[in-house]
Amino acid sequence: MRPAPALAVGGRTLANILSATEWILPTPATQxxxxxxxxSHSSGRKETAKVRFGNFAFSNITxxxxxxxxxxxxxxxxRFDMVRDDLxxxxxxxxxxxxxxxxxxxxxxxxxxxxxxxxxxxxxxxAAVAVHCAEWGIRSHLLLRGEQxxxxxxxxxxxxxxxxxxYAAWSVYAHRDEMLYEHAMKxxxxxxxxxxxxxxxxxxxxxxxxxxxxxxSRRVVIVKEGAGTVQALLGVMRLVEHLSNLSSFQKDEExxxxxxxxxxxxxxxxxxxxxxxxxxxxxxxxMLADTLERYRELEKSLISDxxxxxxxxxxxxxxxxxxxxxxxxxxxxxxxxxxxxxIATCRHVAQQTGILLDPVYTLAAWEQAVDLCRVDSRGAxxxxxHTGGTLGLFGLAQRYPQHFTAANEQSKIVFTYCKVxxxxxxxxxxxxxxxxxxxxxVEMGVYFQIQDDYLDCFGDPEDMGKIxxxxxxxxxxxxxxxxxxxxxxxxxxxxxxxxxxxxxACVEKVKALYKELNLEVxxxxxx
Numbered sequence: 001m002r003p004a005p006a007l008a009v010g011g012r013t014l015a016n017i018l019s020a021t022e023w024i025l026p027t028p029a030t031q032x033x034x035x036x037x038x039x040s041h042s043s044g045r046k047e048t049a050k051v052r053f054g055n056f057a058f059s060n061i062t063x064x065x066x067x068x069x070x071x072x073x074x075x076x077x078x079r080f081d082m083v084r085d086d087l088x089x090x091x092x093x094x095x096x097x098x099x100x101x102x103x104x105x106x107x108x109x110x111x112x113x114x115x116x117x118x119x120x121x122x123x124x125x126x127a128a129v130a131v132h133c134a135e136w137g138i139r140s141h142l143l144l145r146g147e148q149x150x151x152x153x154x155x156x157x158x159x160x161x162x163x164x165x166x167y168a169a170w171s172v173y174a175h176r177d178e179m180l181y182e183h184a185m186k187x188x189x190x191x192x193x194x195x196x197x198x199x200x201x202x203x204x205x206x207x208x209x210x211x212x213x214x215x216x217s218r219r220v221v222i223v224k225e226g227a228g229t230v231q232a233l234l235g236v237m238r239l240v241e242h243l244s245n246l247s248s249f250q251k252d253e254e255x256x257x258x259x260x261x262x263x264x265x266x267x268x269x270x271x272x273x274x275x276x277x278x279x280x281x282x283x284x285x286x287m288l289a290d291t292l293e294r295y296r297e298l299e300k301s302l303i304s305d306x307x308x309x310x311x312x313x314x315x316x317x318x319x320x321x322x323x324x325x326x327x328x329x330x331x332x333x334x335x336x337x338x339x340x341x342x343i344a345t346c347r348h349v350a351q352q353t354g355i356l357l358d359p360v361y362t363l364a365a366w367e368q369a370v371d372l373c374r375v376d377s378r379g380a381x382x383x384x385x386h387t388g389g390t391l392g393l394f395g396l397a398q399r400y401p402q403h404f405t406a407a408n409e410q411s412k413i414v415f416t417y418c419k420v421x422x423x424x425x426x427x428x429x430x431x432x433x434x435x436x437x438x439x440x441x442v443e444m445g446v447y448f449q450i451q452d453d454y455l456d457c458f459g460d461p462e463d464m465g466k467i468x469x470x471x472x473x474x475x476x477x478x479x480x481x482x483x484x485x486x487x488x489x490x491x492x493x494x495x496x497x498x499x500x501x502x503x504x505a506c507v508e509k510v511k512a513l514y515k516e517l518n519l520e521v522x523x524x525x526x527x
Contacts, residue, residue, distance in 0.1 A: 120144065259385040453477040
């Protein structure tokens with residue numbers, strides 16, 4: 001049954017709004033796990049990138065046997081809590097489900113028969129819309145960027161199974177609003193209606209009525225990419241209210257919330273919920289998909305929209321902006337790019353804690369949480385929000401197959417030897433009689449790898465048939481290792497400031513440093 005209508009807009013508090021809202025999730029409850037961190041002996045921010053390479057040991061204290069009590073830090077154990085929103089739903093979970101929690105019931109009550117949205121080919125948002133729309137009796141239409149995969153997996157497969165998928169060329173997708181509206185008009189046909197979800201959300205706070213479509217006409221609603229609306233904020237704020245009532249989250253406790261930021265809506269919802277409930281929470285959002293200026297613009301816009309719903313006393317509590325602490329990822333890169341070692345880090349965390357991360361979103365928040373609990377927490381509880389999205393790993397496995405195989409630099413060296421060793425064994429020879437052969441073949445494998453690393457950096461793409469990306473991908477290449485062995489402090493700063501970044505200017509600085517160190521001459525003279 002739908003809750004009673006809310007109070008008039010001018011008299012609403014957050015509690016009024018939440019109690020008068022219909023939800024898709026039967027309860028806001030979520031699991032909270034505690035993760036212990038055994039740091040390496042290194043310290044300081046320059047070492048935080050090592051989180052990616054497994055220089056920490058982790059344990060899920062919540063699921064592991066408990067041998068002692070206490071608050072952890074008093075016993076020399078660093079720890080942080082994780083809100084396991086990845087467990088909300090088997091297919092459509094995390095902040096995607098939270099943002100739809102209040103939005104879909106509103107759209108259905110306002111007569112929506114069809115919902116149109118867009119996203120990337122492996123969009124978790126599009127898949128969540130498809131799943132939850134199917135559960136609520138609404139037809140979903142998903143415009144996905146790019147081409148259809150030969151073998152659909154991950155969120156692309158979920159979207160295909162639960163929704164109606166159309167693939168859009170990149171040039172068409174660049175103009176999202178026009179693309180969405182034109183497709184909505186086709187779905188609505190001649191006797192249907194097309195509406196934007198943002199307009200319905202604004203109108204609903206002034207009009208409380210249910211609309212039924214007549215004569216089988218379609219009422220098509222457009223939800224923009226990411227579903228960043230005021231109604232989406234409410235689902236996140238519902239989570240904040242739930243957490244604030246848990247015994248492990250004391251109302252006067254200083255808490256540092258960490259979350260990854262795609263659109264940034266979740267971070268703003270967390271911060272607004274904390275302010276409205278009078279909580280001592282600081283929300284840090286790791287920027288992944290946009291600039292600081294754009295995130296601040298979004299924050300200001302959402303806060304302004306939300307303040308229009310609140311009681312005057314509540315409005316006075318909320319600043320116009322500056323509620324969220326936006327920070328860069330430790331190794332910034334173009335959105336969606338996975339660096340060397342990050343899949344291995346996700347595997348490392350999963351094997352030690354039973355918590356699955358993805359390298360695009362949640363690994364960024366994990367790195368920040370680990371760093372805060374070792375360096376910056378100052379006694380505050382650190383809490384990471386797991387935003388879900390783990391099915392995206394299926395898509396990444398197709399896009400970056402080299403990161404999901406055992407083939408690495410060392411195995412290439414071993415493989416050079418193994419081919420000959422297998423031939424010897426199959427011919428009935430004893431390998432102990434060919435020890436010198438082993439040494440020669442391993443040397444050949446080392447040379448092959450050094451040559452491969454050199455050509456990746458200095459080779460002609462026309463001759464190689466590809467453009468090398470070892471520098472952008474933060475590869476531990478022969479050139480990088482040799483550079484570390486001979487740089488001075490100034491050169492070392494240049495190397496670490498520019499290595500692992502996709503900016504062409506940074507790549508050229510690294511190559512110039514390699515030349516300055518005569519690594520090209522060194523390779524030619526040694527090999």
